[in-house]
Structure formats: structure tokens, C-alpha cells
Amino acid sequence: MKRILFLLACVTTVAVAQKKNDKEDAIIRKHAVQSFHDLEEILRIPNDAHFPKDIEKNIRWCESAFAKRGFATKRLETPTVPLLMAERKAKKPVKTVLVYLQIDGQPVDSSKWFQESPWTPTLKEQSADGAWKAINYGQLYENINPDWRIFARSTSDSKGAAIAFLAALDAMQEAKIEPNYNIKVIMDFEEELGSPRLLEAVKKYQTDLASDMFIIFDGPRHVSNQPTLSFGARGICDITITTYGPRQPVHSGNYGNYTPNPAMRLSQLLASMKDEDGRVTIPGFYDGTTLTEKEKEILKQVPDDENEINKFLGIAEPDKVGGSFQESLQYPTLNIRGLNSLYVGAKARTLIPAEAVAELDIRLVPTSDPDKLIGLVRSHIEKQGYHILDKEPTEEERMKYPRLASFQSSVSYLAFQTPFDSEVGLWLNRAMTNAFGKEPIRIRTAGGSIPISPFVITLGVPAVGVPIVNADNNQHAPNENIRVGNYIDGVKTFYYILKEKL
Structure with a gap:
């Protein structure tokens, strides 16, 4: 009898947990869908850092968006355009987490885009012949196909991640969940220029930016499109x-x-x-x-299909700098x-x-x-x-x-690299596992470069990247896009990170 009661209790616990997860997933999806309006709005604002007047419009948009969500904002002035910091304090914080968002984008050649303008977000569906055909953006508020894509400059690099983060904050509010840590957000408006003023700004505003760990909402997932954590960048x-x-x-x-x-x-x-x-x-x-045998074993855990990578790139064989794709990135x-x-x-x-x-x-x-x-x-x-x-x-x-x-x-x-077993690494791994029911792919070093070393070195904090966008997003190129399913997964990712206790 005791065994039967125990089994019934277990089944009840699982059922309650599943019901709670279903409710949370519904809240996440609701706010992801609602946020397509904000995404469309900010994508319409040109963000080439060579044009400070356009950047000012982006800064004002971000100031308003974060203020609506209870953040205090502050411009960190530099000789050119400012960084923007937003801060929201917890009631009983155990830590302070600093989040990095990139808002500027690459220059565009409008003649190479297959739509009216790179600044006009366009929803597209892939036809049988592989071509992308425009459909009504309003369909995003109805029955969503996760394989649809939104085409515009900075959808993936990286306004998409910024708006997904805002949507996750909105979902948290409806779910009545409060992080047990302070949140600071730093927004970079010159990343595509190499963030030339960032190092001096981090030194100047070191007290404002003081934190215990640093997470970067930027970059593409692993090519398999599975949830990914990136522990370094070149x-x-x-x-x-x-x-x-x-x-x-x-x-x-x-x-x-x-x-x-x-x-x-x-x-x-x-x-x-x-x-x-x-x-x-x-x-x-x-x-x-040099790579040790232990490091090579870590790299082998990444599920790369190099034949698929070569097919995606359109090459018969790769260069031979490393013994594998992951080794080449080191x-x-x-x-x-x-x-x-x-x-x-x-x-x-x-x-x-x-x-x-x-x-x-x-x-x-x-x-x-x-x-x-x-x-x-x-x-x-x-x-x-x-x-x-x-x-x-x-x-x-x-x-x-x-x-x-x-x-x-x-x-x-400079480059940065954070150990897998660091506090921030273990925390994010728990959050991602809870979100998707399996551990994320952990990348030792991403191939691309992001301006993180000034924070790591000056603030003395460990950093980990949380990429959400599809790898085939045409980043920096004409016809940049974000897969709708990746965007919604991004909202879910950030929600579970905000929810995970430190």
C-alpha cells in the first residue's frame, strides 16, 4: 500500500510540474508573439554606427523600452556615441549579473537585398524551389510557422536578441517571478566599428558596471540549431x-x-x-x-557534422589548420x-x-x-x-x-575564455537544461569576435555567451534574417535564465 501511495505521489508531482511548465510555455509564447511589434519597430530604425543621428534614435528607443520595464537608465558618455546602461535591482539580491546587448548593425547595400528596404522588416516563407517569398507580417500574430524568417538588417546581429530579452522580462512579470539577483544591461552602439571607445568607457564607468558575472546575448547557435552556450570568443x-x-x-x-x-x-x-x-x-x-589531449576531448563533444558544414559553405575540403572544425577555431x-x-x-x-x-x-x-x-x-x-x-x-x-x-x-x-565549471557556466547550464530538457551544446571558443575582453579584464568577471539565432542568418551580408522559431526559443532561453536562482 505504501508503495502505491508513493507512486501516486510521484505521478501527481510530475503532473503538477508538467501543468506548470505548460502554463509557463503559454506565457512565454504569448509575449514572444506580442514582441513582434517591438521587433518590427526597432528594425525600422537604421543603425549604421557611421551615422550618429540614427544611433541617437536607437538609444532613445532603448531608453524608453527599458524604462517601461522598471529599469533606471544612464548614458555612459564617450567621445562619440554613448553606451547605454539599464539597471533593475532585486529585493534581496545575492549577485549582480551584467548583460551585454549589441544594437548597432553593419552598413547595407540596398541593391543586394531582395525586398523593398533592409530597414523594412519582411516576413518570408521558403517555397519548394528554395526561394524566399514575402508574406504578410501580420501572420506572425496568428498561426506561426517556426520556419518562417524575418528579413531586415540586425534581425540576427543583434536586435533580435535584445527584443527577445525584453519579451522574456515581460513574461517574467506576468508569471510573477522575480530574479534573486540585480540585473545590469550594457548596450553597445559601435560594435560593428570594433567598439573603439569601449575599453576606456569600461575603465571610466567601472563602478557603474561592477558585477559578479557577465552574459552576452549575441551570436548564432551551433550549426545543428540546438541550444548552445559559448564560453569564449576570439x-x-x-x-x-x-x-x-x-x-x-x-x-x-x-x-x-x-x-x-x-x-x-x-x-x-x-x-x-x-x-x-x-x-x-x-x-x-x-x-x-597548443591543444592538450584533454582539450581535444572537450572539443570532440561538440556534435559537428563536417560534411554538412562543407555542404553549407559550398567547399570540397577545408583548410587544415586544425584537425577538425572546432580545433580550427582555437x-x-x-x-x-x-x-x-x-x-x-x-x-x-x-x-x-x-x-x-x-x-x-x-x-x-x-x-x-x-x-x-x-x-x-x-x-x-x-x-x-x-x-x-x-x-x-x-x-x-x-x-x-x-x-x-x-x-x-x-x-x-582581445579574446576571452571561461571554464565550463565556472559558477556562471554551471548556472546557465542548469537554466538551459530546465528550459529544453537537455544540456546545451557547450562551445569552448566561438569563431567570431565580440568586444567582451574589456569587461572580463577590467571588471574581473567571468563571461559566457548565450546565442539564440540560426547559423544561416546572413549576418553582415545582404538579406540578413532570423528564423521565427529561433526567436521564440530565444525568449524561452532568456526567461529560464531570469528564472534560475543563483
Whole structure:
């Protein structure tokens, strides 16, 4: 009899818990749907950080949105546009959690977008032939297809995450659940410019930003689209190299075989920096970056299907910097992100160009010293016989040096990495497990770069990323989008994080 009563009690407990979860899921979905209005509204505000007047409109929108939810807001002034901080205190806080949101976005080329405007959020459905067809945005308030997508600049990077967070706060209020920790939110409006003022701002406002842990609501999930936590991200620095030829473009027939071509020389110079497997050949570039067997085992736990990754990328085989996709993310990169000389296509001319320009970026890992890596690249160029300048050559320099190149560089921010078993890592893992019934995929280091190291270093806090968007979101490119199912899952993710006790 006792055993029967025990089993009945267990069944009753499970039923009550399931009923509670169903009720919470209904609240979450309700506020996710209602928030599509806010998402549409903020996506209509252009957010290219090159245009401060547009950024001011975004700041005001965020000030209003957070004030409506009981947050006190404060502008953290910088020499350009401010950061925006929002704070809401708990009744009996045990900790303070700092949340990072990115509000600015990449510049757009409207001619490459398959819709009226990148600033007009457009709901689309994929047809049988794979094309995305526009449908009425109002359908989001009716029967939702999770595979629909909303197309607009910053849907995924990263206004979508910001609005999902606001929706989660609204759902928490209806559910009458209060976090047992203070919430501080820092909003960045220059992330796509490399957050050039962030480090000094964090130092200046260190007291305002003081916290115990730091979570980043940004980035895409693992390519499998399963719930994901990211425990690190690479930093970034950039280099601009310009090689010089004749003073002005000259006729390739009249002066070919006599006048050195700066585009050809730049091509040869860049090719000398890597081998055919994609590994950087500059001595010392990978110094200090080694993977232990234990670390390799951790990386193997990520369920990558490299055949699917290759199919998604449209490549037959990858570079061989690491032994796997995850291993490749643990090394610094040297990437050509842009090349320019003269004309192509219909505008092509029979000319020898006057100069050629290469834009490079270096993705940094925790063991990387950016100044050292930049110095190694510069030294390599000198060893190829180039006299390096920091400006355009003078007439005297043109007559004196057979190989001329200018070299400019800058460091945006460093890499960071947080242990899986850190307090913030274990807390987020619990929250995600409760939300989705299984542990999230845990990524040791994400491939992209986010400006987190100033917070980690200056505030002395551990940081973990909570990405929610679909990996195939066209981030930074034309036709950026967010999958509707990912957005709703994002609201659920943030709700369970807010709910989880510290």
C-alpha cells in the first residue's frame, strides 16, 4: 500500500510540474508573439554606427523600452556615441549579473537585398524551389510557422536578441517571478566599428558596471540549431597593406613588361604568408597556441557534422589548420577580408594600376599578443624586400626604393575564455537544461569576435555567451534574417535564465 501511495505521489508531482511548465510555455509564447511589434519597430530604425543621428534614435528607443520595464537608465558618455546602461535591482539580491546587448548593425547595400528596404522588416516563407517569398507580417500574430524568417538588417546581429530579452522580462512579470539577483544591461552602439571607445568607457564607468558575472546575448547557435552556450570568443585586430607602382595608372600595352604591377606584387606578397593547407607560414605566428589531449576531448563533444558544414559553405575540403572544425577555431587566423586595385567586369581597363590595397584581419585567441602578431606580419613584409611607410610615398622615396608598401594596423579587442565549471557556466547550464530538457551544446571558443575582453579584464568577471539565432542568418551580408522559431526559443532561453536562482 505504501508503495502505491508513493507512486501516486510521484505521478501527481510530475503532473503538477508538467501543468506548470505548460502554463509557463503559454506565457512565454504569448509575449514572444506580442514582441513582434517591438521587433518590427526597432528594425525600422537604421543603425549604421557611421551615422550618429540614427544611433541617437536607437538609444532613445532603448531608453524608453527599458524604462517601461522598471529599469533606471544612464548614458555612459564617450567621445562619440554613448553606451547605454539599464539597471533593475532585486529585493534581496545575492549577485549582480551584467548583460551585454549589441544594437548597432553593419552598413547595407540596398541593391543586394531582395525586398523593398533592409530597414523594412519582411516576413518570408521558403517555397519548394528554395526561394524566399514575402508574406504578410501580420501572420506572425496568428498561426506561426517556426520556419518562417524575418528579413531586415540586425534581425540576427543583434536586435533580435535584445527584443527577445525584453519579451522574456515581460513574461517574467506576468508569471510573477522575480530574479534573486540585480540585473545590469550594457548596450553597445559601435560594435560593428570594433567598439573603439569601449575599453576606456569600461575603465571610466567601472563602478557603474561592477558585477559578479557577465552574459552576452549575441551570436548564432551551433550549426545543428540546438541550444548552445559559448564560453569564449576570439579577439580581433586589422591590418591595411598598400603596395605602390607607377605614380598613376598607365597603359598596359605601352608600359607592360617594364612597369612593376602593384596588384601582382601584392598578390605574391599575400600568397607568401600561407601554405596550400591554409596554415600561416610566418615564423612564430602560432607560438603559444597548443591543444592538450584533454582539450581535444572537450572539443570532440561538440556534435559537428563536417560534411554538412562543407555542404553549407559550398567547399570540397577545408583548410587544415586544425584537425577538425572546432580545433580550427582555437588558432589565430590571418584573413584577407578585402582587395582593391582597379576595375573588373564591364569597367575593366587595359591599365597597370598605381596601387593595390589589401585589408586583413587577425582573429585572436587567449594566448595571442596582437602587437606581436601585427609585428610578425610587418617583419615578414620587410623580409620580402619592401620598404614600409605609414603614408603615401614621396617622390624621393619612389626613386629610392624598388618595393614600397604602406602599413596601418589597429587592435579592437582581445579574446576571452571561461571554464565550463565556472559558477556562471554551471548556472546557465542548469537554466538551459530546465528550459529544453537537455544540456546545451557547450562551445569552448566561438569563431567570431565580440568586444567582451574589456569587461572580463577590467571588471574581473567571468563571461559566457548565450546565442539564440540560426547559423544561416546572413549576418553582415545582404538579406540578413532570423528564423521565427529561433526567436521564440530565444525568449524561452532568456526567461529560464531570469528564472534560475543563483
